[in-house]
Amino acid sequence: MDNQKDIIFSDSGEVTNGIPHSKEIIYVGRNGNRIERVRLELKAPITSYIYKPLTNYSSIGKEVWVQEHISSRIPEVRVPQISYYSKSNDPEHYWMVLEDLGEVEHPFGVDVLLKTAELIPYWHRLPKELVPDAFMGHSPLVNELQLFFEEKSAVMKPILEKHGFTSDELAYIYGDMLTLLPFESETVISHGDLYPLNIAEIDHELIIFDWEYIHKNSVFWDLYSLMDITSPQYRRPVLDQTSRIDVLTRYLTARQKLEFPTKLSFIRDYHTFSALYTLWLLVLIEGDLAHDKHDRSALLQQQQESIGIMKALLNYLMSV
Known part of the structure; x- marks a missing residue:
């Protein structure tokens, strides 16, 4: 799938027109932006990603920075992989595509x-x-x-x-x-x-x-x-x-x-x-x-x- 990213995603992070897909809102960030699960209906079995615009404008680029500078230093800690991200420095148009880990629960136990x-x-x-x-x-x-x-x-x-x-x-x-x-x-x-x-x-x-x-x-x-x-x-x-x-x-x-x-x-x-x-x-x-x-x-x-x-x-x- 990695070599298809440029085909699948537009510069806005949205799925390219003509590719059948569905969306599911996972949660809404502090600033009202929606984090969504995107399911791509391709020839292969349905592939899904998490689409995440900025939920906090001052944090632009930080999660990519973590992947590049921190995650490799703590292999004992599982952090969702960022597959694709915006090159824009405009917080209003910044987004990331992350691996979909499926339906997860967040227990307080x-x-x-x-x-x-x-x-x-x-x-x-x-x-x-x-x-x-x-x-x-x-x-x-x-x-x-x-x-x-x-x-x-x-x-x-x-x-x-x-x-x-x-x-x-x-x-x-x-x-x-x-x-x-x-x-x-x-x-x-x-x-x-x-x-x-x-x-x-x-x-x-x-x-x-x-x-x-x-x-x-x-x-x-x-x-x-x-x-x-x-x-x-x-x-x-x-x-x-x-x-x-x-x-x-x-x-x-x-x-x-x-x-x-x-x-x-x-x-x-x-x-x-x-x-x-x-x-x-x-x-x-x-x-x-x-x-x-x-x-x-x-x-x-x-x-x-x-x-x-x-x-x-x-x-x-x-x-x-």
Whole structure:
């Protein structure tokens, strides 16, 4: 099929006129662009590809860059192959054609989180200098939260009190947790968006999708995305604390096997990092509710998930 690509696809990434095909929308990106499965009805059995325009305009070219500079360095990690892509530098007209892995599920089960934790060290151990400084993620870096919390100080405590955080929890947040900013942690190459909908398992092999947010970040960001980040766009089962520790331990064990050690305080530091971001999200959600951003019921569900996560993180931090 490779030698037929120039015949099959036009410069816009669409299938050339006259070639019978069908399309199926897989999902819609943050900017409204549709990612589609395209089935080509040729003489050979039907061949299908995934057509992906940019879902985030600032990420133009990043996934191709990952294929050319990162994927070959982490053969242990399965990344969907990009077969064809636009040569345009115009985000409105940029697209990729990726291999179709078939119908995949994106489970949030603990077993998938554990398996993913074993893979993360393979890209975390790569020299971070591989990734250009210009590559950015979709959220502020941890030390950028300090200014946010200062600006929101008048509303933050009432939000926490309204949601049932105790005086002891508030004392810990203000007297201990927030005083740790600026927060020191190891900087690594980060996938950038490693939440479970970007992970699939096919025939007992994990596939890691959507690397367009690759950048340099804290060692904890990918783990936070994997376990504790929430969104109004999907439901996040709140991890029990035993499972959270198990995932972190699995990550640490994989690092040790790669002779890639980390600090003894890693597990505690992760909980602090995750709590800082969960506090940030709780304040953002309150603002989104006030301004009718997103579906209200989805925001309320995200809020309850975030409260449950924050409570679990604080319970751990206040007990060790």
